[in-house]
Amino acid sequence: MTRGAGAGTHGGRANRIGLNALYQALDHDTAIKEYQQRSSLMPPGTLVSYDLTAAPIVDFTSGYQSGKWSPLWEDCYCDWRHWLFNERIEPPSWIIGDEIVSSGAKGILFKSRLTPNGTNLAVHTASDSADHVDVYNPNNALPRRD
Template sequence: MSLPSITFTGFVYRAHHPRWAYDPESGLGASRHGGRFNRPGTAALYTALRMETAWLEAQQGFPFKAQPMTMCGYEVHCDGVVDLTSNAAIDALGIDPGDLACPWEDMADRGETPPTWQLADRLIAGGAAGVIIPSFADHAGPYDRNLVFWKWGKDAPYKVCVVDDHGRLPKDDRSWK
């Protein structure tokens, strides 16, 4: 089955723990712990289509007690992105929209496999580089969307590069030792 994919060109954003500011393109945290759209051991880079959404995602559960974050923008030109905010794509793939909002962490903690992990496995096996999904963060609205990458690098067709024109990000983690 051919995936209903698009080429995403533009900018995305990520607010992450300052501890990892020296490596904002790694996706290692998601690989270690898993996420809504990746099981542990599967690398993923979670980003948002708006800065406000990136902030909501990073402050999960604490929207009014802001914690320090490093906000990064990324320039993207990525083929193979599946837009699961599109009813046509959801229908073409036979996805139950309710599965996207599953309580993935609770399921994983109980030893169950969340349907979003199964979906991610299927899309990755089909050649998808990433997926656009609604944000499920507290206080997220209809314009809050995320783009999760499973394939990314410095060059097209999977270009996802942090914007740091002035070299402001640290080069290593020595300040955290």
């Protein structure tokens, strides 16, 4: 649960296919909305909390600001699925994800498109980029993977 392989298989806002990323929301409501996405029905799943330390992290929670970010960052909140699946164009947010990795940052903090005040964190997990990541599981309720 700490490898980000699902996002690596399918891609995500801040990672292209082949680049693992662990996506987290900073609050429960955002976590549920992000998991549900645009579906009217909630798919089965398990929500977990993480104990995570990773630095540096790119903070994009204030959004695009000319002079602070390159013009490409204007499209960070693009509908990356539409670009990829409908237009067959590489989403600009994937290039931004590449820039984050090449800069040495371990991830990006950004506003959720699904909840008005929600914030997400995507940590690129290639080569153990997080300083520390553990699933919070105090009673060992989650199944163990051997």
